[in-house]
Amino acid sequence: MSLIPYILAAEGLNKSFDGFKAINDLNFSLEKGELRTVIGPNGAGKTTFLDLITGRTKPDTGTLHFEQTNDLLKMNEYEIYRLGIGRKFQTPTVYTDHTVRENLLLSLAGPRSIWHSLFGKIRKEQEERMDEILHTIKLTSRAHAKAGSLAHGQKQWLEIGMLLAQDAKLLLVDEPAAGMTDEETYRTGELLLSLAGKHTIVVIEHDMTFVRQISQGRLVTVLHQGNVLCEGPVDKVQNDERVIEVYLGRKKKAA
Amino acid sequence: MNTPLSGKMPTIALAAVALFLVVIMPALNAGGIVSDFTLNTWGKYLCYAMLGIAVDLLWGYTGLLCLAQALFFSLGGYMFGMHLMLMIGKLGQYKSDLPDFMVFLGLKELPGFWQPFYSFPFATLMVLAVPGLLAWVFGYLAFRSRIKGVYFSILTQALTYAAWLIFLSNDIITMGGNNGFTDFRTVLGADIRSPETRRILYIASAVALTLIFIGCKWLTTSRFGLIQRAIRDSENRVLFSGYSAANFKLFVFVISGMIAAVGGALYVPQVGIINPGEMATANSLEAVVWVAVGGRGTLIGPIIGAIGVNRLKSWATTEYPDYWLIILGATFVLVVLFMPKGIVGIPGQIRAIIERRKHRQTIREEDLAAANPSPEAE
Ligand SMILES: Nc1ncnc2c1ncn2[C@@H]1O[C@H](COP(=O)(O)OP(=O)(O)O)[C@@H](O)[C@H]1O
Ligand SMILES: [Mg+2]
Numbered sequence: 128m129s130l131i132p133y134i135l136a137a138e139g140l141n142k143s144f145d146g147f148k149a150i151n152d153l154n155f156s157l158e159k160g161e162l163r164t165v166i167g168p169n170g171a172g173k174t175t176f177l178d179l180i181t182g183r184t185k186p187d188t189g190t191l192h193f194e195q196t197n198d199l200l201k202m203n204e205y206e207i208y209r210l211g212i213g214r215k216f217q218t219p220t221v222y223t224d225h226t227v228r229e230n231l232l233l234s235l236a237g238p239r240s241i242w243h244s245l246f247g248k249i250r251k252e253q254e255e256r257m258d259e260i261l262h263t264i265k266l267t268s269r270a271h272a273k274a275g276s277l278a279h280g281q282k283q284w285l286e287i288g289m290l291l292a293q294d295a296k297l298l299l300v301d302e303p304a305a306g307m308t309d310e311e312t313y314r315t316g317e318l319l320l321s322l323a324g325k326h327t328i329v330v331i332e333h334d335m336t337f338v339r340q341i342s343q344g345r346l347v348t349v350l351h352q353g354n355v356l357c358e359g360p361v362d363k364v365q366n367d368e369r370v371i372e373v374y375l376g377r378k379k380k381a382a
Numbered sequence: 383m384n385t386p387l388s389g390k391m392p393t394i395a396l397a398a399v400a401l402f403l404v405v406i407m408p409a410l411n412a413g414g415i416v417s418d419f420t421l422n423t424w425g426k427y428l429c430y431a432m433l434g435i436a437v438d439l440l441w442g443y444t445g446l447l448c449l450a451q452a453l454f455f456s457l458g459g460y461m462f463g464m465h466l467m468l469m470i471g472k473l474g475q476y477k478s479d480l481p482d483f484m485v486f487l488g489l490k491e492l493p494g495f496w497q498p499f500y501s502f503p504f505a506t507l508m509v510l511a512v513p514g515l516l517a518w519v520f521g522y523l524a525f526r527s528r529i530k531g532v533y534f535s536i537l538t539q540a541l542t543y544a545a546w547l548i549f550l551s552n553d554i555i556t557m558g559g560n561n562g563f564t565d566f567r568t569v570l571g572a573d574i575r576s577p578e579t580r581r582i583l584y585i586a587s588a589v590a591l592t593l594i595f596i597g598c599k600w601l602t603t604s605r606f607g608l609i610q611r612a613i614r615d616s617e618n619r620v621l622f623s624g625y626s627a628a629n630f631k632l633f634v635f636v637i638s639g640m641i642a643a644v645g646g647a648l649y650v651p652q653v654g655i656i657n658p659g660e661m662a663t664a665n666s667l668e669a670v671v672w673v674a675v676g677g678r679g680t681l682i683g684p685i686i687g688a689i690g691v692n693r694l695k696s697w698a699t700t701e702y703p704d705y706w707l708i709i710l711g712a713t714f715v716l717v718v719l720f721m722p723k724g725i726v727g728i729p730g731q732i733r734a735i736i737e738r739r740k741h742r743q744t745i746r747e748e749d750l751a752a753a754n755p756s757p758e759a760e
Contacts, residue, residue: 181622183618183622203621204621204622205621205622205623205624205625205626205627208621208622208623208624209624213622214622216618216619216622220616220618220619220622221616221619222611222612222615222616222619223615223616224611224614224615225608225611225612225615229608232605232608233605233608233609233612233620233623233625234623239624239625239626241606241629241630241633243605244604244605244606244608244609244630245601245604245605245606247605289623293623293624
């Protein structure tokens, strides 16, 4: 057991898909209250890493612990969720046939039993919490619209709102700014920053302006071919030879 | 609920329909205005409607296309049929205490598992318990293994097929084989073929359908219903929101199986026969068509669909007996192509067309106004 109280610790993770190593001897640890940004070129294994944490896929080898004592590899999706780990998917995943408010209702922290779904009452403070979140994600006027009718960026926000409703300890946010305007992206960054400290957050992102906005000297992890290439503040990372080579360099060339 | 018709249909209208089915129809029958034959036919339709609701609870609401509902319907029928067989007593062909088919098989005494079915309450309990237990065991295995989509449909069909084979053979299980149960005489001491008994059976069906409707309405509009539809639309999100989707599916699966079974148990005394043909896959598929035609994801849809398609069936099978399956298939295709929300969705479709027209109209008027600015406007 390590001395630092890591909220999440991954050691020696490996995961292959048909012989292709999506995650390759990955070591990763996260302190409580941290806001960590993870960057890396497409196919680096970022989403797969979140799949491993949340129980969507199981690694071939390695260990994965939450708050030291919880072995995530022995649990399924909803058990992991119940530990306090929430996730926003890369493609917005909301209940399209439900209203915005119903989406939040189903995400609210609370019992998940069939019994409760049948007989549980919605408490007043839960109603207020939903109003508050609707306000935060700027969807108050669309509260009773079907989530399927929202614009792409609004769906992203709704899914972030669902994470807020859940009140998770660890938030895993996969490319939250994809498909957003610059202004929306900025507001998303502010929202995530306002949550830092209270929650531990992992943000996966491509947009370097956004990464600069939210990392603010905090650690940035660069993933490449399923492995941590380097870790450090954004300035250091951006000037790292290897990073420029595999990621930024290629992007510059493309631009 | 969120479909145009059922969402706005006032409770009063539904209550009026229920009153008509439960009270007025049988009263008209007692008064000689509605024939015994018609009432009996409607009694069957109402049982089909329960089967339709059972299918829709899984398919329309939870996204599980299940082809085993005719099996649960039949099991309910068989359980109650066992009681009816024992109630024949010595009135059968062979004047024996044993049901005729057992005498024919050369059995000397009643198999042990038949014994308790002399009791009406026991048989009634088994109508729910046996299909419920089968649904629980099958559902537990299927949902825990995360069997989904078309694989789930195929598996439910395989289950039905296996049950069909088992019931066909008197060697495996003494349940009447190919011929099943028939020639019932009495139910609770009353002559099962008398108009009075039939009327009571009809009323029981109407009451059962009403109660099932109310129960399902409550279920599907609760938070449970929200989760049910959430599983249908995005099972991943449900799992990653901390719900055990498998448990929720299992719960609906068992409830649905029991609803189908109630339909079957009320159906058998009204038609006077139950045999393995009733659990054929074609019957499950037909129930799926009722739901598609009526409007899936609603509770009123399966009722309208079950009654409507069966009316069509009784007409078609007398007028064009060879073409019924073709007509059924064509109906299904047409509905899927042109009425994705079924009959219940038609008002919404019409409204959408009118709105589009209006929208186009206003655009055209605006265009005209822009092209010829009127002098007064300046
Ligand atoms: N379920 C899967 N089956 C096969 N290959 C997969 C699967 N999930 C991810 N991969 C592969 O693993 C690699 C990493 O993917 P991903 O984690 O989505 O990358 P990123 O999110 O960093 O862009 C990609 O090459 C992808 O094709
Ligand atoms: Mg990704």
